[in-house]
Amino acid sequence: MTTTQDSHTDEAPTYEERLLTLSQASVHRHFDAFLDIAWDDADHAVDPTDPRWVLPEVDALGRHPWYRALPLDEQVRIGLYRQANVTKVGLQFEQILVAGLMNYAFSLPHGSPEFRYCTHEATEETHHTQMFQEFVNRSGQDVPGGSRLFTALAPVLPIAAKVVPYGFFFGVLAGEEPIDHVQKSILRAGDEMPPLLRRIMQIHVAEEARHIGFAHQYLAHRADRLSRFDRAVLSVAVPVVMRWLANEILVPSRRAQRDMGIPRSVVREVWFDSPESRKFLRDLFGDVRMLVEDCGLMNRPSRWLWRRLGIDGRASRHRSQVASAAA
């Protein structure tokens, strides 16, 4: 890695150096939605009757007895629909992110270390939106994506990147951490899944690591500059945004629930009430809790709020710590 100042060679890298490393990694390892996925390969054709669309055990719905008791063709239908819908929500989220990154970068000063990295990230996210939309197209599923509230707010959310960039980048983590967490656990579980979906997830996980890394770096670096007022507002806004966006990504919208035919009681159990779903939610944000503590955004009222929202728990000691079975 090129260092900007010799005096830093033996010390921990500076913020600028870390961002440069991320940018250089984006140059050397990146994926193109149409070059790096053999869409027309016979192996990658989406067959809506393929039993490999059955949701894996690591999926909250996939392991629920209601789903398991369905006839195979119904499990396959719901499985394909769910994968397509999660993908659609992911790409809508990325569209908001790209728009926000452009708003944020628009008036950065010359020489800003964030400018280059944000534009690399936007390039990668644009490829992700193409890759995700292509999958949705080929799935043949008419999926709605996010909830009506999320869709209605989508044009307004990128403005936050301009007005309150610090809050915006927490929002970015609120979207990226759950998708990344879910995709990594599916890949780690190694269950059989259609190779097209596996390829898409592998590409996504590889690039998201950098995006999540940047958001963490940015937020930790800027924390000292927050006023007491900003800190007070953010300490309560962050857990609310985290929980809201996690729900958008994890829980199917009303229309998606109807299309899949999931009874309300099952929805409640799978995503809200069961001990597994509660643990899952708490584990999801271990890294963010660590960051929030480091940034001085955890105080008495906010700790109460994190608990009330069901996303409290031990903070990770370092990023991407695999959640302990006992947590």
Ligand SMILES: [Fe+2]
């Ligand atoms: Fe992405």
Ligand SMILES: [Fe+2]
């Ligand atoms: Fe990302």
